[in-house]
Amino acid sequence: MDVENFLYLLTAEGQNALDAASKLEPREEDFLAHFTALSKVFPADLARAALETAILRREAKVKFPQADRMYFTREALEQATSYDVSSYRSERYEGYHPVADLGCSIGGDTIAFAQKAFTTGVDLDPLRIQMAQENLRSLGLAEQSAFLQADLVSLLPIKGKHTALFFDPARRSKGRRIFSVRDYHPPLNIIYTWLKNFPAVGVKISPGVDLDELTEYSAEVEFISLRGELKEAVLWFGPLKTASRRATLLPGPHTIGVDRPPNEEPVLPLSEPLTFLLEPDPSILRAGLVGDLGAILDAAQLDPSIAYLTADSATNNPFVRGYIIEDLLPFHLKLLRAYLLERGV
Ligand SMILES: C[S@@+](CC[C@H](N)C(=O)[O-])C[C@H]1O[C@@H](n2cnc3c(N)ncnc32)[C@H](O)[C@@H]1O
Secondary structure, eight states, rough: OOOOHHHHHHHHEEEEEEHHHHHTTTOGGHHHHHHHHHHTTTTTHHHHHHHHHHHHHHHTEEEEEEGGOOOHHHHHHHSSSSSHHHHHHHHTTTOOOOEEEETTTTTTTTHHTTTTTTTEEEEEEEHHHHHHHHHHHHTTTGGEEEEEOOTTTSOOOOOOOOEEEEEOBBBTTEEEEEEGGGSSSSSSGGHHHHTTOOOOEEEOOTTTTTTTGGTTTTOEEEEEEETEEEEEEEEGGGGGOOSSEEEETTTEEEEEEEEEEEOOOOOOOSSSOOOOEEEEOOOHHTTOOHHHHHHHHHHHHEETTTEEEEEESSSOOOEEEEEEOOOOOSSOOOOOOHHHTTTOO
């Protein structure tokens, strides 16, 4: 979709096309059949834009409770933060206003910020800026937000020394994932130019980031999981920093933060399997907090190189999934298969 088609979609005729497309409850795999039907009633460009939007709104429901009032492109939806995560993150900005959402795209994060403070979204992409503006308007947040199309690599178009920044750089280029923070668009080190004037900065980065690339940054690193799936890492600078490393599990939130060097992780006792096997949440693993969690749970480790813990008492700590150990078998796939088959697993 381009800006022209998007603006067409916002007209009365466009909204009729969108209603018609939404009623079909379309899926990507049925695109052609629905497009053929819709383009008999509406101009082809409008039918395509309406159908794409209806498909993406259905898919976006897992990320946005109000997806049926929002606009997306496929790539922007894939990059957008789930509302559960952005809403949790925005809590850290409590008391800061205004906020600037840098690399705002279709406004996935702007929505959560604008619910708390006036937020200016900035992005290079004109279509995403238009969509963000419409998304915030349709969610009743127009008065709480403004959008600018600008290149963040040039002078930051943000004024006011009390503005807190949130930066979500692009981690994909031409459909390919970017692994190094140095190759993000814009690269992570651009924040050095911003920190001089804006000390409160949060940056969303990939949860798979190479931690060695972060040693030069004096920031808290928070790993966030949502319903057991690792979603992102966030760097918190200046007054937004609350620990050196943190694991957070959503919904909740449940969070464990530590303020110690990475090499001073508590050493847990080693043990043969006890009554329970405890599997830590991926946010704990990624934040390197297995030892800290084990100490909280009074658990032992099965092996220094394995993150599974074991304990004699059950726990309802949200950061672990517990299993009762019924049997111990030697590592042997055939034996395991037979064992499971016997029990109808
Ligand atoms: C990962 S997306 C942001 C997603 C957004 N936080 C959300 O939840 O919807 C990154 C955005 O950065 C924008 N971007 C990349 N390079 C930029 C630049 N030099 N200046 C401004 N925006 C840029 C891209 O257009 C893209 O929309």
